Amino acid sequence: MKQHGYQSAPQGLRLSILAMSMASLWIPALAQTGDTSAGAETPPAVVVTGTRVSNRSVLDTASPVDVVSADLINNNGVTEVSQALSAALPALNFPRPGLTDGTDTVRPVTLRGLAPDQALVLVNSKRRHASALVNVNGTVGRGSASADLNTIPAGIIQTVEVLRDGAAAQYGSDAIAGVINFRLRENRSGGEVGVSTGARISEYDYNTGAVPAGLALDVPNKRKRTDGQTTTVSGWKGFTLGEDGFLTVAAEYKKQSHTERSAYDVRQQYPLINGKFDPREQTIKRYNTWGGEPELTQSTIFANAGIALSGEAKLYGSASYQKRDSSAAGFFRRPLQDENIVSVYPDGYLPVIAPTVDDFSATGGLAWSAQGWDFDASLGFGRNKMAFTVENSLNRSLGATSKTEFDAGGFAYDQLTLNFSAVKPVSVAILPAPLNVAVGAEARRENYELWAGEPDSYRYGGVTLADGRPSAAGSQVFPGYTPANAIDSGRHSIGAFLDLETKLTSELLTSLAVRAERYSDFGSNVTGKLATRYDFTPAFGLRGSLQNGFRAPSPQQQFYTSTAMTFIDGAAFNIATFRPDDPVAVALGAKPLEAEKSVNLALGAVARIGPVSLTLDAYRIKIRDRIVLSENLTQANVRQFLSANGYSGVGGSRFFINGVNSTTTGIDVVANWPLRSAAGLIDLTLAGNFNTTEVTRVPVTAQLEALSPAPSLFGRANVLGIEEGQPKNKISASARWKLAQWGATFNATRYGKVLSAGSTQASDFWLTPKTVVNLEARYTLAGGATLALGADNLFDVYSDPVPASLNTTAAVPYANRAPFGRSGRFVYARASYKF
Numbered sequence: 001m002k003q004h005g006y007q008s009a010p011q012g013l014r015l016s017i018l019a020m021s022m023a024s025l026w027i028p029a030l031a032q033t034g035d036t037s038a039g040a041e042t043p044p045a046v047v048v049t050g051t052r053v054s055n056r057s058v059l060d061t062a063s064p065v066d067v068v069s070a071d072l073i074n075n076n077g078v079t080e081v082s083q084a085l086s087a088a089l090p091a092l093n094f095p096r097p098g099l100t101d102g103t104d105t106v107r108p109v110t111l112r113g114l115a116p117d118q119a120l121v122l123v124n125s126k127r128r129h130a131s132a133l134v135n136v137n138g139t140v141g142r143g144s145a146s147a148d149l150n151t152i153p154a155g156i157i158q159t160v161e162v163l164r165d166g167a168a169a170q171y172g173s174d175a176i177a178g179v180i181n182f183r184l185r186e187n188r189s190g191g192e193v194g195v196s197t198g199a200r201i202s203e204y205d206y207n208t209g210a211v212p213a214g215l216a217l218d219v220p221n222k223r224k225r226t227d228g229q230t231t232t233v234s235g236w237k238g239f240t241l242g243e244d245g246f247l248t249v250a251a252e253y254k255k256q257s258h259t260e261r262s263a264y265d266v267r268q269q270y271p272l273i274n275g276k277f278d279p280r281e282q283t284i285k286r287y288n289t290w291g292g293e294p295e296l297t298q299s300t301i302f303a304n305a306g307i308a309l310s311g312e313a314k315l316y317g318s319a320s321y322q323k324r325d326s327s328a329a330g331f332f333r334r335p336l337q338d339e340n341i342v343s344v345y346p347d348g349y350l351p352v353i354a355p356t357v358d359d360f361s362a363t364g365g366l367a368w369s370a371q372g373w374d375f376d377a378s379l380g381f382g383r384n385k386m387a388f389t390v391e392n393s394l395n396r397s398l399g400a401t402s403k404t405e406f407d408a409g410g411f412a413y414d415q416l417t418l419n420f421s422a423v424k425p426v427s428v429a430i431l432p433a434p435l436n437v438a439v440g441a442e443a444r445r446e447n448y449e450l451w452a453g454e455p456d457s458y459r460y461g462g463v464t465l466a467d468g469r470p471s472a473a474g475s476q477v478f479p480g481y482t483p484a485n486a487i488d489s490g491r492h493s494i495g496a497f498l499d500l501e502t503k504l505t506s507e508l509l510t511s512l513a514v515r516a517e518r519y520s521d522f523g524s525n526v527t528g529k530l531a532t533r534y535d536f537t538p539a540f541g542l543r544g545s546l547q548n549g550f551r552a553p554s555p556q557q558q559f560y561t562s563t564a565m566t567f568i569d570g571a572a573f574n575i576a577t578f579r580p581d582d583p584v585a586v587a588l589g590a591k592p593l594e595a596e597k598s599v600n601l602a603l604g605a606v607a608r609i610g611p612v613s614l615t616l617d618a619y620r621i622k623i624r625d626r627i628v629l630s631e632n633l634t635q636a637n638v639r640q641f642l643s644a645n646g647y648s649g650v651g652g653s654r655f656f657i658n659g660v661n662s663t664t665t666g667i668d669v670v671a672n673w674p675l676r677s678a679a680g681l682i683d684l685t686l687a688g689n690f691n692t693t694e695v696t697r698v699p700v701t702a703q704l705e706a707l708s709p710a711p712s713l714f715g716r717a718n719v720l721g722i723e724e725g726q727p728k729n730k731i732s733a734s735a736r737w738k739l740a741q742w743g744a745t746f747n748a749t750r751y752g753k754v755l756s757a758g759s760t761q762a763s764d765f766w767l768t769p770k771t772v773v774n775l776e777a778r779y780t781l782a783g784g785a786t787l788a789l790g791a792d793n794l795f796d797v798y799s800d801p802v803p804a805s806l807n808t809t810a811a812v813p814y815a816n817r818a819p820f821g822r823s824g825r826f827v828y829a830r831a832s833y834k835f
Helices: 011-032 070-074 081-088 396-401 555-559 583-587 636-644 716-724
Strands: 065-069 119-123 157-163 178-184 191-205 222-241 245-256 295-308 314-329 352-370 373-391 406-426 435-451 487-503 508-519 523-537 540-551 562-568 571-578 596-609 612-629 650-677 680-697 729-739 742-751 754-756 765-767 770-780 785-792 826-834
Touching: 065 070, 065 081, 070 081, 070 157, 081 157, 081 729, 081 742, 222 295, 222 826, 406 555, 435 555, 487 555, 562 650, 571 583, 583 636, 583 650, 636 650, 680 716, 716 754
Parallel strands: 119 178, 571 650
Antiparallel strands: 065 157, 157 178, 191 222, 191 826, 222 245, 245 295, 295 314, 314 352, 352 373, 373 406, 406 435, 435 487, 487 508, 508 523, 523 540, 540 596, 562 571, 596 612, 612 650, 650 680, 680 729, 729 742, 742 770, 754 765, 770 785, 785 826
16 A cells, blocks of 8 residues: 555646646636637537536536537547547546456446446436446456446447546435446437448567477567457437437447457477477467457347427337347466366367346336426336356366366346436525525335356366376366355345535535435445535636545445365365355455445636636545455465364355545546637547545454464555556547548547556566557548548557566466557448438
8 A cells, every 4th residue: 555645646646736726826817818709619518417407518517527429439430439438538447358257248447547336327317237247357446346338339329428526415326436427319310320340450569488498489579460350330210209209229230359469378288298399389379368359249229219298298218238249268278287188179278258248228207397396207127147158168077078168157137226306496586596406216126146057167077187186177267156156136225315506696606415325235325415616707617526425335246156166285175256244254254245435525627718628627535445355365374264163165265345445636637629710620629637546444354364374355466456557647639620521530548657466566567658549530422421441549559568477378468457458459441321
């Protein structure tokens, strides 16, 4: 843990905050001299996120809100929604790890350097369900379960509003870092169809280990690849419902080949023959692991509808379904390894994890007005299911008769939400503007299910190795879930809120929100938020907020468990992830999970200088009792302690636990300048996020502290993963240009340094800052067709190669902490037609 606080923040961060303070002195005068004529500006977008006032613009809010348009998502030089948002918003990150089981398939986003589950995702201002997957590997977001943004096709999106401020008092659990709200199309006519196709055309360098003595290999240190071929067919269409209703339907099909970014494996592959290397050492494929993007086949449909009823009532709803078949590889099993059976795989094998994800959602509601109130009632359901198949594998303990494909089980999460809200502007004589009063209630039921795989995917078959030692049980790369892991359980919660917003003077906007909730598992919680904004002139204002927030422990964290059998000194032991209420976890000090608690403080400035807009927003987020996944406790004294307490046969254990406290301090800067000239329309944006996180407390238990030596419950690598595992700064410059039929989008993003931490300082690896450039050019033909050529990562930038000493298998030449993926340049062409 870093022993410093806000005063020891990086110099750039301190200077940025100082600059914001200075801006409050000189920008008002400058702004008053700028061109503020209507012809010089584009009207700012009206937002609904972070406020319940119906006509609040993006530059008039008390908290910072980014608005990302559909055009920017579709023309930003990237190929998926999460990646497009990451390119457009410096505060949002989308790392793309590999060799991480299910996380290769469902990759989370983060906001302001916090955990993925500390940002709330909404669709049409309604809570979106989370993925069933909980990230249990050593990647960004370890221990979290969050919504999968890539289940929302780009074609259905009208805008994305990102509230960069805590909002638990307004929206409930999870909104500690902020809120991501997808607003869907409401088209009654028109549509668009398109197809894009592209591939990774790349060359990468890597480090290799030492060649075994006597093995003559010609070892390269760079490689050219053309792979990751991806084709996407998409479209949307608007239909008329009744006299003024709408139905907008979007569909998308995506086919993606995997990328292969392994280093050259110099290890001995085959057993020696009469003391000499096998001749096949010269011919075996030594680029033997994928280590990049997974194979993917994905089909999505999403619909949004609304229709007016009698009076002022409106019926609305949305529904979606996505099926995603993915394949991601594990580590290569060499022919000589104990995990192989040479009669089954003479040249070794690359086991593949092939999840199938089914995601469904449906929301319906009624909005009406009466007695000056605007009422809204809705019911929403969402379910995410992930079933695992293991391919090209075997269960070593079953011998040569082992299957090579296994049903390994899976899990599902679903959420049922009932909402009611009422909003009314109330005239108050002493106030210069109406007092906007909003009240509401929410009831939510969540359920988590985990089911076992087929017996051969987890059982021990009894076949030993040649020397008599027991062999590994279960399907290689991903042992199946056992019947003891299976569960079907849930919880429910209810909550109510009050939200007030008004102008106390013509310059002073103030909002106050209070929310109380009760959960059936951990109890009650009350949150509040006070936000204010003072406009010194029409062109300059200061804004700030103070609030407390919370995040309820997710059912995935409450109920997930897994078991794998291993052998220690010839005795069978289970290595398991235990539920917090499991007797083994309780014996080690686990307790029922409680809610994470946060206190957010924010201060910002907003300025308009003619057509230029500038916002600077500093923040400090203190979180108490963050829920984390503990270390895997495999020490001998832990096994002895458990055995002495009646739990023999447990070789390793880990569990979810509260206890990490952290403080995140940062600043967001966004400047936008739309230009109009004979050279066309140019929209320039420069934005940056600068942040630092300090872990101030880690969990301990009396039971483990009493052992000698005391094992670490949350170790060095995990602490540094929170503090240094995401970029300290991320700066993006973008330009959008349009002239007649021509258009182009340019985006350059600089990612600050990132630490890939080890268990000791000697195994730490720093990833130096890198800049990634995306570029797309477009031409619109007469009749509505548009042709585009583009490149994501135009200059084929990779993070720093992992030292050979940390990549002994050659499978991971680039660290999973790389903030922009590990597959290099993607070049594509796209054709679309609007009608």
